[in-house]
Each structure stands twice: as structure tokens, then as C-alpha cells.
Amino acid sequence: xxxxxxxxxxxxxxxxxxxxxxxxxxxxxxxxxxxxxxxxxxxxxxxxxxxxxxxxxxxxxxxxxxxxxxxxxxxxxxxxxxxxxxxxxxxxxxxxxxxxxxxxxxxxxxxxxxxxxxxxxxxxxxxxxxxxxxxxxxxxxxxxxxxxxxxxxxxxxxxxxxxxxxxxxxxxxxxxxxxxxxxxxxxxxxxxxxxxxxxxxxxxxxxxxxxxxxxxxxxxxxxxxxxxxxxxxxxxxxxxxxxxxxxxxxxxxxxxxxxxxxxxxxxxxxxxxxxxxxxxxxxxxxxxxxxxxxxxxxxxxxxxxxxxxxxxxxxxxxxxxxxxxxxxxxxxxxxxxxxxxxxxxxxxxxxxxxxxxxxxxxxxxxxxxxxxxx
Numbered sequence: 001x002x003x004x005x006x007x008x009x010x011x012x013x014x015x016x017x018x019x020x021x022x023x024x025x026x027x028x029x030x031x032x033x034x035x036x037x038x039x040x041x042x043x044x045x046x047x048x049x050x051x052x053x054x055x056x057x058x059x060x061x062x063x064x065x066x067x068x069x070x071x072x073x074x075x076x077x078x079x080x081x082x083x084x085x086x087x088x089x090x091x092x093x094x095x096x097x098x099x100x101x102x103x104x105x106x107x108x109x110x111x112x113x114x115x116x117x118x119x120x121x122x123x124x125x126x127x128x129x130x131x132x133x134x135x136x137x138x139x140x141x142x143x144x145x146x147x148x149x150x151x152x153x154x155x156x157x158x159x160x161x162x163x164x165x166x167x168x169x170x171x172x173x174x175x176x177x178x179x180x181x182x183x184x185x186x187x188x189x190x191x192x193x194x195x196x197x198x199x200x201x202x203x204x205x206x207x208x209x210x211x212x213x214x215x216x217x218x219x220x221x222x223x224x225x226x227x228x229x230x231x232x233x234x235x236x237x238x239x240x241x242x243x244x245x246x247x248x249x250x251x252x253x254x255x256x257x258x259x260x261x262x263x264x265x266x267x268x269x270x271x272x273x274x275x276x277x278x279x280x281x282x283x284x285x286x287x288x289x290x291x292x293x294x295x296x297x298x299x300x301x302x303x304x305x306x307x308x309x310x311x312x313x314x315x316x317x318x319x320x321x322x323x324x325x326x327x328x329x330x331x332x333x334x335x336x337x338x339x340x341x342x343x344x345x346x347x348x349x350x351x352x353x354x355x356x357x358x359x360x361x362x363x364x365x366x367x368x369x370x371x372x373x374x
Contacts, residue, residue, distance in 0.1 A: 041225025050109035071140025177335035179351030
């Protein structure tokens with residue numbers, strides 16, 4: 001055999017072996033995956049915990065759903081929320097207020113994890129007083145690119161949101177129906193896949209890629225603790241995909257909130273805080289299990305987590321990934337009808353309906369959007 005042909009055959013065999021190895025490592029499992037994601041087991045080494053600063057007034061006497069608002073200065077004023085007080089019990093958190101400066105709104109321990117810090121602070125400081133009508137968690141801006149309305153108006157969505165119907169299916173529902181920017185489409189790569197790892201290397205500036213790659217380890221740290229007395233699978237496989245809607249605005253029932261203890265929410269908030277920086281600007285030295293220091297990555301990981309926290313847990317105490325993904329990604333047609341009363345829509349595929357939502361250019365609304373749409 002000529003040397004050139006021999007070399008080509010060897011290269012072909014070598015390439016085939018690599019391809020076979022990749023396909024073998026990423027082969028789907030025939031066993032339906034279930035995970036030990038029913039209890040938050042993260043263990044902090046912090047010596048002190050944040051003081052209570054987020055107790056929502058008169059929450060124990062309300063018959064209305066609580067509306068938890070994570071507000072920063074960049075969101076503008078909160079006057080748009082006033083007209084919603086007839087439908088909701090308002091609990092507004094001033095996320096970027098200075099700890100030493102009084103605020104007319106509720107406060108959080110640190111500006112960390114975006115909206116997650118306000119959400120967790122509400123759950124911790126008001127745990128015993130969650131309204132029987134449930135709770136709705138939203139961002140503080142009225143106009144935002146991710147609000148699932150033709151004009152991106154969150155006020156319009158909240159005015160027609162049917163909280164009771166939203167909670168009927170599983171006790172939790174994301175406020176978005178359109179699948180764009182989510183991991184709901186089948187084409188979304190598995191978070192632990194080689195494809196996603198390669199994408200994070202090729203595009204290191206992408207917070208989304210970095211968050212997806214970091215998700216498997218974060219889930220293990222949050223739900224695994226020290227690993228003792230743990231039954232069930234903890235780590236995502238290379239072909240296991242967590243399907244999740246964008247963008248951390250949702251409604252949840254009291255029963256789903258109470259399936260975790262207050263101490264579990266404290267532990268999750270500490271996972272977030274432990275990964276931050278100390279007063280001198282250095283990373284907190286509280287172990288390698290804490291949240292990523294990059295706030296964009298830590299915040300996005302938690303945006304993937306809410307539907308897992310509030311998922312239905314099986315009799316064996318495990319979370320079924322297939323059922324979790326099905327509940328997380330209802331068809332846009334069913335979702336619009338259930339949440340907002342927009343029924344009979346024309347929907348060319350499960351993830352979108354005509355005339356309802358489209359991603360604005362560069363994921364950003366024009367600077368004059370509020371002025372021209374208020």
C-alpha cells in the first residue's frame with residue numbers, strides 16, 4: 001500500500017475513533033432521568049446572616065396575591081404600579097439602595113444576583129405570611145424587551161394576568177409564553193454538552209454560554225451540600241437539558257413556596273452572597289461551591305432555577321426531568337389563553353403566536369420608548 005494511502009487510512013481511522021467517542025459520550029440514556037433537586041442543601045461558612053429588612057407591611061391580612069417587585073434606580077419611578085394596588089398587595093424592593101441610607105421601599109442585603117436577591121429576601125422575611133392567593137414576582141421596569149406583550153408593557157400584562165388559572169396546572173407559571181430566548185426549543189443544546197462547552201470557549205464574552213456551562217455545577221452545589229445522606233441523581237449528564245423560560249418573572253402558589261423551609265431559602269441566598277465580593281473588592285473566600293462571582297452568570301443561573309424550586313416533587317422525593325421540562329414549556333397558544341385570556345390565536349409552531357411578541361433589535365427598546373408609549 002502506498003505510503004500516502006496508508007497515511008490517509010490511518011487518519012480516517014483516527015477521525016472515526018474520535019467521532020465514535022464523542023457520539024458515545026453524548027448518547028442519550030434509556031432511563032428517564034430523575035434528580036435529587038427537592039431540597040436546598042448548600043452549606044455556608046458565613047458567621048453571620050443578614051438582618052431582616054424586607055418584611056412587607058400588612059401582608060398577613062391581605063386576600064390579594066402579593067406582587068413582589070425588584071426595583072433599581074435605572075427602572076425609573078414606580079408610579080406605574082399604583083393602579084395595580086387594587087389587584088395585588090404591593091411589596092416593592094429597592095435593590096440598589098445604600099444600606100446606610102433609609103429608603104421608602106423594602107431593602108435587601110446586597111445588590112447581587114439581579115432580581116433574585118429581592119425575591120429570596122421576600123421569601124425569607126415573609127415566609128410565614130405568604131398570601132393564600134399566591135405571589136407574583138416581577139422586575140421594576142414597566143417597559144422591558146422581555147415583557148411578553150406586543151408593546152412590551154408589563155403593566156398591561158399584570159392588569160389581565162389570571163393568577164388563579166395560572167396556578168391550576170402545577171402551582172407555578174412563568175409570565176412569558178413565547179419561547180424566544182428560552183431553552184424550550186428542542187434545538188437548545190444541553191447545558192453539560194460538549195457543544196455548550198465549546199461555545200463558551202469560542203464566545204467567552206457570552207454571559208448566557210457561561211451561565212449554561214456553570215449550571216450543572218451550581219445545581220450540584222445548591223442541592224447536593226456535602227453529599228451525605230443524598231439519594232438520587234444530582235449531576236446533569238451530557239445529554240440532559242434543563243428547559244426553562246426566560247426571564248425570571250413568574251407566579252407561584254403558597255403551597256409550592258412552602259414545600260421548602262425558610263432555612264432552605266436562607267441557604268440559597270447565602271449561596272448567592274458567598275460568591276460575591278467583600279467590602280474591599282475581593283472575592284469572598286467561602287469555598288468553591290458558592291455562586292460564580294460574575295453577577296450576570298449568577299443571576300442567570302437563578303433565573304433557570306425558579307421552576308425547579310417550585311416543581312412538583314414525586315413520591316420518592318425526586319424531580320422528574322421530563323415532567324419538569326414539560327411543565328416549564330407549555331405551548332405559547334395554551335399559555336396566552338391561560339394567563340392573559342388571549343385565546344384562539346394563530347400559532348405556526350408551539351413556541352410563538354402571530355402578533356404577540358417579537359424580540360426587539362439588539363434586545364433593547366429605543367430610548368424614547370416609554371415616552372412614546374405611556
